[in-house]
Amino acid sequence: xxxxxxxxNKELTPSESLALITHVxxxxxxxxxxxxxxxxxxGLCSCIASLGQFLLIKLGYYQINYYPYFIxxxxxxxxxxxxxxKRNAAKSKNIIGTLLSLLGxxxxxxxxxxxxxxxxKFGIALIPFMLILFSIWxxxxxxLIKNKIFLISGLLINIIAYWSFFIGRExxxxxxxxxxxxxxxxxxxxxxxxxxxxxx
Amino acid sequence: MYKNLDPLLHSQLRxxxxxxxxxxxxxxxxxxxxxxxxxxxxxSVQIKKLQEAGYIEVVKSFKNNYQNTSLKITNxxxxxxxxxxxxxxxxxxxxx
Numbered sequence: 381x382x383x384x385x386x387x388x389n390k391e392l393t394p395s396e397s398l399a400l401i402t403h404v405x406x407x408x409x410x411x412x413x414x415x416x417x418x419x420x421x422x423g424l425c426s427c428i429a430s431l432g433q434f435l436l437i438k439l440g441y442y443q444i445n446y447y448p449y450f451i452x453x454x455x456x457x458x459x460x461x462x463x464x465x466k467r468n469a470a471k472s473k474n475i476i477g478t479l480l481s482l483l484g485x486x487x488x489x490x491x492x493x494x495x496x497x498x499x500x501k502f503g504i505a506l507i508p509f510m511l512i513l514f515s516i517w518x519x520x521x522x523x524l525i526k527n528k529i530f531l532i533s534g535l536l537i538n539i540i541a542y543w544s545f546f547i548g549r550e551x552x553x554x555x556x557x558x559x560x561x562x563x564x565x566x567x568x569x570x571x572x573x574x575x576x577x578x579x580x
Numbered sequence: 581m582y583k584n585l586d587p588l589l590h591s592q593l594r595x596x597x598x599x600x601x602x603x604x605x606x607x608x609x610x611x612x613x614x615x616x617x618x619x620x621x622x623x624s625v626q627i628k629k630l631q632e633a634g635y636i637e638v639v640k641s642f643k644n645n646y647q648n649t650s651l652k653i654t655n656x657x658x659x660x661x662x663x664x665x666x667x668x669x670x671x672x673x674x675x676x
Contacts, residue, residue: 387616388618389593389622389625389626391592392591394675398668401665407615
Protein backbone atom coordinates (compact mmCIF):
# COMPACT_ATOMS: atom_id res chain seq x y z
CA UNK A 381 0.00 0.00 0.00
CA UNK A 382 1.24 3.47 -0.88
CA UNK A 383 2.13 5.60 2.13
CA UNK A 384 0.40 8.99 2.08
CA UNK A 385 2.67 12.04 2.32
CA UNK A 386 1.82 14.01 5.47
CA UNK A 387 0.19 17.34 4.73
CA UNK A 388 1.93 20.41 6.03
CA ASN A 389 1.28 24.03 6.60
CA LYS A 390 2.85 25.06 3.28
CA GLU A 391 1.44 27.63 0.88
CA LEU A 392 0.10 26.17 -2.34
CA THR A 393 0.07 27.32 -5.94
CA PRO A 394 -3.47 27.82 -7.34
CA SER A 395 -3.24 24.60 -9.37
CA GLU A 396 -2.03 22.68 -6.32
CA SER A 397 -5.02 24.06 -4.37
CA LEU A 398 -7.41 22.95 -7.06
CA ALA A 399 -5.77 19.51 -7.20
CA LEU A 400 -6.09 19.19 -3.41
CA ILE A 401 -9.81 20.12 -3.40
CA THR A 402 -10.44 17.66 -6.26
CA HIS A 403 -8.55 14.95 -4.39
CA VAL A 404 -10.58 15.42 -1.18
CA UNK A 405 -13.86 15.34 -3.15
CA UNK A 406 -12.82 12.19 -5.04
CA UNK A 407 -11.83 10.49 -1.79
CA UNK A 408 -15.22 11.29 -0.30
CA UNK A 409 -16.95 9.96 -3.42
CA UNK A 410 -14.97 6.74 -3.36
CA UNK A 411 -15.91 6.22 0.31
CA UNK A 412 -19.55 6.68 -0.60
CA UNK A 413 -19.26 4.00 -3.31
CA UNK A 414 -19.42 1.31 -0.62
CA UNK A 415 -23.15 2.00 -0.54
CA UNK A 416 -23.81 -0.45 -3.38
CA UNK A 417 -25.12 -2.71 -0.60
CA UNK A 418 -28.49 -0.93 -0.29
CA UNK A 419 -29.18 -1.25 -4.02
CA UNK A 420 -28.22 -4.93 -4.13
CA UNK A 421 -30.01 -5.93 -0.94
CA UNK A 422 -33.23 -3.90 -1.28
CA GLY A 423 -33.36 -4.54 -5.03
CA LEU A 424 -33.07 -8.30 -4.50
CA CYS A 425 -35.74 -8.27 -1.76
CA SER A 426 -38.07 -6.27 -3.99
CA CYS A 427 -37.35 -8.61 -6.91
CA ILE A 428 -38.11 -11.72 -4.82
CA ALA A 429 -41.24 -10.20 -3.22
CA SER A 430 -42.76 -9.05 -6.51
CA LEU A 431 -41.87 -12.29 -8.25
CA GLY A 432 -43.52 -14.10 -5.34
CA GLN A 433 -46.64 -11.99 -5.78
CA PHE A 434 -46.69 -12.70 -9.51
CA LEU A 435 -46.44 -16.46 -8.90
CA LEU A 436 -49.15 -16.39 -6.20
CA ILE A 437 -51.50 -14.58 -8.61
CA LYS A 438 -50.69 -17.03 -11.40
CA LEU A 439 -51.32 -19.98 -9.05
CA GLY A 440 -54.65 -18.49 -7.98
CA TYR A 441 -53.77 -17.47 -4.42
CA TYR A 442 -55.39 -14.04 -4.79
CA GLN A 443 -56.18 -13.59 -1.07
CA ILE A 444 -52.56 -13.80 0.00
CA ASN A 445 -50.87 -12.40 -3.10
CA TYR A 446 -49.34 -9.45 -1.18
CA TYR A 447 -47.78 -11.59 1.60
CA PRO A 448 -44.27 -11.67 0.03
CA TYR A 449 -44.05 -7.89 0.54
CA PHE A 450 -43.88 -8.40 4.29
CA ILE A 451 -40.14 -8.99 3.79
CA UNK A 452 -39.75 -5.34 2.74
CA UNK A 453 -40.15 -3.70 6.20
CA UNK A 454 -37.64 -6.25 7.54
CA UNK A 455 -35.28 -5.49 4.63
CA UNK A 456 -35.68 -1.76 5.36
CA UNK A 457 -34.81 -2.29 9.03
CA UNK A 458 -31.75 -4.43 8.16
CA UNK A 459 -30.53 -1.72 5.75
CA UNK A 460 -31.08 0.99 8.38
CA UNK A 461 -29.01 -0.85 11.00
CA UNK A 462 -26.32 -1.75 8.46
CA UNK A 463 -25.78 1.91 7.60
CA UNK A 464 -26.10 3.07 11.19
CA UNK A 465 -23.29 0.71 12.18
CA LYS A 466 -21.20 1.71 9.19
CA ARG A 467 -21.71 5.40 9.86
CA ASN A 468 -20.66 5.04 13.48
CA ALA A 469 -17.50 3.27 12.33
CA ALA A 470 -16.74 6.02 9.79
CA LYS A 471 -17.27 8.70 12.49
CA SER A 472 -18.39 11.18 9.87
CA LYS A 473 -21.49 12.45 8.18
CA ASN A 474 -21.26 12.64 4.43
CA ILE A 475 -23.72 15.03 2.79
CA ILE A 476 -24.31 12.79 -0.23
CA GLY A 477 -24.77 9.73 1.96
CA THR A 478 -27.09 11.56 4.37
CA LEU A 479 -29.20 12.93 1.53
CA LEU A 480 -29.55 9.56 -0.16
CA SER A 481 -30.29 7.78 3.12
CA LEU A 482 -33.06 10.27 3.85
CA LEU A 483 -34.45 9.90 0.34
CA GLY A 484 -34.26 6.09 0.59
CA UNK A 485 -36.10 6.15 3.92
CA UNK A 486 -38.80 8.51 2.59
CA UNK A 487 -39.30 6.45 -0.56
CA UNK A 488 -39.34 3.16 1.34
CA UNK A 489 -41.86 4.54 3.82
CA UNK A 490 -44.15 5.83 1.07
CA UNK A 491 -43.87 2.62 -0.96
CA UNK A 492 -44.96 0.61 2.06
CA UNK A 493 -47.81 2.94 3.01
CA UNK A 494 -49.08 2.93 -0.58
CA UNK A 495 -48.66 -0.82 -1.00
CA UNK A 496 -50.13 -2.00 2.31
CA UNK A 497 -52.78 0.61 3.09
CA UNK A 498 -53.76 2.39 -0.14
CA UNK A 499 -53.58 -0.42 -2.70
CA UNK A 500 -57.33 -0.31 -3.24
CA LYS A 501 -57.37 3.45 -3.77
CA PHE A 502 -54.51 3.26 -6.24
CA GLY A 503 -56.06 0.39 -8.18
CA ILE A 504 -54.26 -0.27 -11.48
CA ALA A 505 -51.94 2.69 -10.83
CA LEU A 506 -50.31 1.11 -7.76
CA ILE A 507 -47.27 -0.55 -9.36
CA PRO A 508 -46.74 2.29 -11.89
CA PHE A 509 -46.84 4.74 -8.97
CA MET A 510 -44.35 2.58 -7.06
CA LEU A 511 -42.10 2.45 -10.11
CA ILE A 512 -42.21 6.24 -10.45
CA LEU A 513 -41.14 6.58 -6.79
CA PHE A 514 -38.55 3.84 -7.33
CA SER A 515 -37.05 5.66 -10.34
CA ILE A 516 -36.16 8.72 -8.23
CA TRP A 517 -33.69 6.72 -6.13
CA UNK A 518 -31.25 5.58 -8.86
CA UNK A 519 -31.74 8.78 -10.88
CA UNK A 520 -30.80 11.05 -7.97
CA UNK A 521 -27.95 8.74 -6.97
CA UNK A 522 -26.67 8.98 -10.55
CA UNK A 523 -26.75 12.78 -10.44
CA LEU A 524 -25.12 13.05 -7.01
CA ILE A 525 -22.30 10.61 -7.60
CA LYS A 526 -22.04 11.41 -11.32
CA ASN A 527 -22.74 7.85 -12.43
CA LYS A 528 -24.36 7.40 -15.84
CA ILE A 529 -25.53 3.82 -15.21
CA PHE A 530 -27.71 4.95 -12.29
CA LEU A 531 -28.99 7.98 -14.12
CA ILE A 532 -29.98 5.95 -17.21
CA SER A 533 -31.49 3.22 -15.05
CA GLY A 534 -33.59 5.81 -13.17
CA LEU A 535 -34.86 7.29 -16.43
CA LEU A 536 -35.62 3.83 -17.85
CA ILE A 537 -37.60 2.85 -14.76
CA ASN A 538 -39.56 6.08 -15.15
CA ILE A 539 -40.42 5.26 -18.76
CA ILE A 540 -41.32 1.66 -17.84
CA ALA A 541 -43.61 3.02 -15.10
CA TYR A 542 -45.76 4.84 -17.67
CA TRP A 543 -45.51 1.98 -20.17
CA SER A 544 -46.83 -0.46 -17.56
CA PHE A 545 -50.24 1.30 -17.66
CA PHE A 546 -50.73 -0.35 -21.04
CA ILE A 547 -50.14 -3.94 -19.95
CA GLY A 548 -52.35 -6.30 -17.97
CA ARG A 549 -52.47 -5.64 -14.21
CA GLU A 550 -51.51 -9.25 -13.41
CA UNK A 551 -48.14 -8.62 -15.07
CA UNK A 552 -47.34 -5.53 -12.99
CA UNK A 553 -45.55 -7.53 -10.23
CA UNK A 554 -43.44 -9.22 -12.90
CA UNK A 555 -42.49 -5.80 -14.29
CA UNK A 556 -41.53 -4.65 -10.79
CA UNK A 557 -39.47 -7.80 -10.32
CA UNK A 558 -37.55 -7.36 -13.60
CA UNK A 559 -37.07 -3.62 -12.97
CA UNK A 560 -35.73 -4.32 -9.46
CA UNK A 561 -33.22 -6.76 -10.88
CA UNK A 562 -32.08 -4.84 -13.94
CA UNK A 563 -32.58 -1.27 -12.75
CA UNK A 564 -31.50 -1.57 -9.10
CA UNK A 565 -29.54 -4.77 -8.35
CA UNK A 566 -27.27 -4.77 -11.41
CA UNK A 567 -26.25 -1.06 -11.13
CA UNK A 568 -25.63 -1.73 -7.41
CA UNK A 569 -23.37 -4.66 -8.28
CA UNK A 570 -21.46 -2.54 -10.80
CA UNK A 571 -21.06 0.17 -8.16
CA UNK A 572 -19.80 -2.35 -5.63
CA UNK A 573 -17.45 -3.93 -8.14
CA UNK A 574 -15.95 -0.60 -9.23
CA UNK A 575 -15.55 0.38 -5.58
CA UNK A 576 -13.61 -2.82 -4.82
CA UNK A 577 -11.44 -2.32 -7.91
CA UNK A 578 -10.60 1.27 -6.95
CA UNK A 579 -9.48 0.10 -3.48
CA UNK A 580 -7.01 -2.47 -4.88
CA MET B 581 1.66 36.27 -2.85
CA TYR B 582 -1.59 35.35 -4.58
CA LYS B 583 -3.89 38.34 -4.51
CA ASN B 584 -7.57 37.67 -3.68
CA LEU B 585 -6.82 34.18 -2.41
CA ASP B 586 -7.74 33.92 1.26
CA PRO B 587 -4.37 33.33 3.01
CA LEU B 588 -6.09 31.34 5.71
CA LEU B 589 -7.31 28.78 3.21
CA HIS B 590 -4.27 28.98 0.98
CA SER B 591 -2.35 26.48 3.05
CA GLN B 592 -2.27 22.77 2.30
CA LEU B 593 -3.45 21.47 5.65
CA ARG B 594 -6.09 24.14 6.37
CA UNK B 595 -7.52 23.81 2.87
CA UNK B 596 -7.70 20.02 3.25
CA UNK B 597 -9.54 20.39 6.57
CA UNK B 598 -12.06 22.88 5.18
CA UNK B 599 -12.57 20.86 1.95
CA UNK B 600 -13.22 17.77 4.03
CA UNK B 601 -15.77 19.65 6.13
CA UNK B 602 -17.47 20.99 3.02
CA UNK B 603 -18.24 17.39 2.00
CA UNK B 604 -18.65 15.80 5.41
CA UNK B 605 -20.45 18.57 7.26
CA UNK B 606 -19.17 16.99 10.44
CA UNK B 607 -15.88 15.21 11.03
CA UNK B 608 -13.87 14.25 14.06
CA UNK B 609 -10.19 14.78 14.75
CA UNK B 610 -9.16 11.21 13.86
CA UNK B 611 -10.88 11.37 10.53
CA UNK B 612 -8.94 14.53 9.67
CA UNK B 613 -5.76 12.83 10.81
CA UNK B 614 -6.48 9.83 8.56
CA UNK B 615 -7.26 12.02 5.57
CA UNK B 616 -4.27 14.35 5.90
CA UNK B 617 -1.69 12.10 7.53
CA UNK B 618 -0.48 15.20 9.39
CA UNK B 619 0.71 15.21 12.99
CA UNK B 620 -1.82 15.79 15.78
CA UNK B 621 0.06 18.89 16.93
CA UNK B 622 0.01 20.49 13.49
CA UNK B 623 -3.69 19.67 13.01
CA SER B 624 -4.54 21.21 16.40
CA VAL B 625 -2.72 24.44 15.51
CA GLN B 626 -4.51 24.74 12.16
CA ILE B 627 -7.89 23.92 13.71
CA LYS B 628 -7.35 26.70 16.22
CA LYS B 629 -6.58 29.20 13.44
CA LEU B 630 -9.69 28.20 11.51
CA GLN B 631 -11.77 28.36 14.67
CA GLU B 632 -10.46 31.83 15.57
CA ALA B 633 -11.38 33.02 12.07
CA GLY B 634 -14.90 31.67 12.63
CA TYR B 635 -14.63 29.22 9.72
CA ILE B 636 -15.23 26.13 11.83
CA GLU B 637 -16.91 25.19 15.08
CA VAL B 638 -15.22 22.81 17.50
CA VAL B 639 -17.27 20.65 19.85
CA LYS B 640 -15.47 18.66 22.52
CA SER B 641 -17.32 15.79 24.12
CA PHE B 642 -16.80 12.39 25.67
CA LYS B 643 -17.52 9.25 23.67
CA ASN B 644 -17.06 5.86 25.38
CA ASN B 645 -14.93 7.54 28.06
CA TYR B 646 -12.60 9.08 25.46
CA GLN B 647 -12.42 12.72 24.58
CA ASN B 648 -13.85 13.34 21.13
CA THR B 649 -13.19 16.50 19.11
CA SER B 650 -15.81 17.08 16.50
CA LEU B 651 -15.59 19.79 13.82
CA LYS B 652 -18.30 21.51 11.84
CA ILE B 653 -18.03 24.14 9.14
CA THR B 654 -19.82 27.44 9.83
CA ASN B 655 -21.72 29.62 7.34
CA UNK B 656 -18.75 32.01 7.34
CA UNK B 657 -16.48 29.06 6.50
CA UNK B 658 -18.75 27.94 3.66
CA UNK B 659 -18.78 31.46 2.22
CA UNK B 660 -14.98 31.74 2.55
CA UNK B 661 -14.49 28.40 0.78
CA UNK B 662 -16.87 29.31 -2.03
CA UNK B 663 -15.14 32.67 -2.53
CA UNK B 664 -11.77 30.95 -2.45
CA UNK B 665 -12.79 28.45 -5.17
CA UNK B 666 -14.26 31.27 -7.28
CA UNK B 667 -11.07 33.34 -6.99
CA UNK B 668 -9.01 30.25 -7.71
CA UNK B 669 -10.95 29.62 -10.92
CA UNK B 670 -10.51 33.25 -12.01
CA UNK B 671 -6.82 33.14 -11.19
CA UNK B 672 -6.24 29.95 -13.22
CA UNK B 673 -8.40 31.28 -16.06
CA UNK B 674 -6.50 34.58 -16.27
CA UNK B 675 -3.15 32.79 -16.28
CA UNK B 676 -4.04 30.44 -19.17
